[in-house]
Amino acid sequence: MRWGIPRLAVPERAPSPGISVAIGLLGGALLAGCAPALRAPPEAARPELPAGWREQPVSSASTVSAPAVDAAARERIRPDWWQDFGDPVLSGLVLRALDRNNDLLLAGARLDEARATLAASRAAEGPQLNATLVAQGSRTLQVTGISESHIVQPGLSASWELDLWDRLTALTRAARLRVAASEADRDGAALSVAATTVQSYIALLALESQLALSKATLDSRAEALRLAQDQARIGYISQLQLTQAQAEYASVAQQVPQLELTIRRQENALAQLTGQSPGDMPRGRRFEELDLPAPPVVLPSALLERRPDLAQASLTLAASDATLAARRAAFMPQISFSATGGKLYVAALDYNPLRVWSIGGSVLAPIFDAGRLQAQFDTATAQRDQAAYAYRGRVLTAITEVENALAGIERLDRQRRFAQERREVLARSLQYAHDRYDAGYASYLEELDAQRNLFAQDNDLIRIRQGELENRLALIRALGGGWRGTTVPVAPAAAASPSTSAPAPSTSP
16 A cells, blocks of 8 residues: 655645655554564573583693683683694694685685675665656657657656664664674684694694504514514424414505505695695694693583584574564555656757656555465564574584583593503513513414504504594584683693514524
């Protein structure tokens, strides 16, 4: 329903545009009772935060409690948390990834899109001014003969919608919240890229450590095979013992190209993360020298301020609420003002310019739309509820991730200590087996078995050490980044090195 009040350049008095506003207010009061009521998000979508964690981090190197993160967690976030691993080469790779990673570039482009959408929403709240030019020529046959007419009309046109029910304001608020959500999404992508880069670098160094161990062990097995071949030629040992030495050498030898292939692929993956073509990747400290960041004590409620994905989900929920308010305001009358002005040049008047103008207002009040507005309102309500459930789901995921990482700290530390104890026992067992074989009290099979056990345990120690580093990284990621303040130093765990490989068996009788 529209009421227009045009005014031309003729001696007529038109009603005041204020009548449109009065009609709009009256219509809005009548239609307000027809607009659907806003519904709160479902109660089931409300996340419940625990008062504390099931697991409390305890440093394995000190009895001093780890630093606490208070409610002002966002101010305590350390942006360069990857430096806690103590490897400058790793820090350089992370900075390169944050600058050149393709996923981050895409996140930046999405943020630019959100900002442009916000600018468009703000522009819709203000008046619109356009320049117009109408030119028309005609030639017709009339009773008096052929008539030609030429008209030229330049002018200006202005319009403005009165945001009486805050519909445009709500749309702008939703766009502003989506910009903030896009910024949080970009921060989350940066955290993910940095964490993935650190994890890939840790895995690369762990593979390098396994390769060094395999090569050192292979050298030992090669020497043992050479001695076994010499002994077999003189009949000191049987062909069975020789084949056992050959099989043991081949078993270790086949792991070298397998590890080299895995390292090459890991380098390519790390290069892709840093936004460059596949190639050799630099290394810094040895795998055993990486620092183990100390865990903080963080309240569950602090995650809401620290984690970018939770901030993004919360802002998306708020934006959905604003969009829902705008959909409800669409049930109300829309009041617009318009004005045009210019000059009319007509050939019949010898192009003597005639000043023309018009000013008026209009009210558009929905009466019947076959349920279109109600369907749009219901859609916005469902989308708001989806955003609420998505926020709850992310909160539960965040709490679970922190709990899992905290649970792994003490248990992985115990696992490493038991594994180290077992390695020491296996090293002594190998020495005993070697002495027994050297004295002629046992067969070479016992020494081979002891060598295999020690080699497997050395690899297990590397994997456990990698698990500890990745678990601390998972905790950092679950907490939304690093933390400021004094941290508890955690000494790097002892790991197997090539120098601890099993000795070559002696050929002494």
